[in-house]
Amino acid sequence: MKFTKMHGAGNDYVYVNCFEERVDNPEQVAIKVSNRNFGIGSDGLILIMPSDKADVRMRMFNSDGSESEMCGNGIRCVAKYAYDHGIVSKKEITAETGAGILTLQLVPGADGKIEKVRVNMGVPRLKRAEIPMAGEPADGQIVSQPLNILHTTFNITCVSMGNPHCVIFVDDVESFQVEKYGPLIENHELFPRRTNVEFVQIISRTEVRQRTWERGAGETLACGTGASAVCVAGALNCLTEKKILNHLSGGDLELEWADDGFLYMTGPATEVFSGEIDLAKL
Numbered sequence: 001m002k003f004t005k006m007h008g009a010g011n012d013y014v015y016v017n018c019f020e021e022r023v024d025n026p027e028q029v030a031i032k033v034s035n036r037n038f039g040i041g042s043d044g045l046i047l048i049m050p051s052d053k054a055d056v057r058m059r060m061f062n063s064d065g066s067e068s069e070m071c072g073n074g075i076r077c078v079a080k081y082a083y084d085h086g087i088v089s090k091k092e093i094t095a096e097t098g099a100g101i102l103t104l105q106l107v108p109g110a111d112g113k114i115e116k117v118r119v120n121m122g123v124p125r126l127k128r129a130e131i132p133m134a135g136e137p138a139d140g141q142i143v144s145q146p147l148n149i150l151h152t153t154f155n156i157t158c159v160s161m162g163n164p165h166c167v168i169f170v171d172d173v174e175s176f177q178v179e180k181y182g183p184l185i186e187n188h189e190l191f192p193r194r195t196n197v198e199f200v201q202i203i204s205r206t207e208v209r210q211r212t213w214e215r216g217a218g219e220t221l222a223c224g225t226g227a228s229a230v231c232v233a234g235a236l237n238c239l240t241e242k243k244i245l246n247h248l249s250g251g252d253l254e255l256e257w258a259d260d261g262f263l264y265m266t267g268p269a270t271e272v273f274s275g276e277i278d279l280a281k282l
């Protein structure tokens, strides 16, 4: 299988160009290639595929083999790959995802090479049933609601960007025990399809610092859908403006929850290397 390793703000995936390659059993392939000791090493597997509705289609699998509806860092890399490898020749691209069809703009740097990608991430979904979360009322919003975990009460705000996110504001995110609380919230019975969890420290009304516990992958260096959910959660809690700079562990993302209701995310996309792997030997 030919592959390309890419990352967006340190959130790294193995990308396969399915205009040329066929991947049978992507769940198992994701588990194998993601392994950082016995495989290629990544947070998961992303398939770049033909679409009958858009320029490209993305399918995304976490390192545990589970499929997610959406991946914010991944979709930027898909757009850059599609442009750099001649799948598309325009700088505005449409992409089919589990969260609908998204529009992306490629932003060149001073040297003319694609440096950043701006993504219309769609309209954030806030209703309990849309997250999805158990309980009533199904159309209620979860903004700063108490959740007890191991004798600690967290105030959670939940947002779906096509995939589920649970945002928690903390005083000191560097010392926060992400590995202790992340999996307990990810797998809490409130979330029937599990959830991604963002722990966030407010720096100012326009700047935050985020660490992410990803559903199906553990702590990662960045999460684009998570950073988008944080922008929404900050505004809903009146902690931040609707336009923020988010410092993730592997880089920065710019987010804006615009007046048109759409969430715009801008960030880097980087190709690292390409190779070929014999899956039968893994």
Ligand SMILES: N[C@H](CCC[C@H](N)C(=O)O)C(=O)O
Binding pocket: 011, 062, 067, 068, 069, 070, 071, 072, 073, 074, 163, 164, 196, 214, 215, 216, 217, 220, 222, 223, 224, 225, 226
């Ligand atoms: N890192 C991704 C999110 C992956 C989400 C995945 N862990 C899930 O199961 O929803 C991002 O940049 O948006």
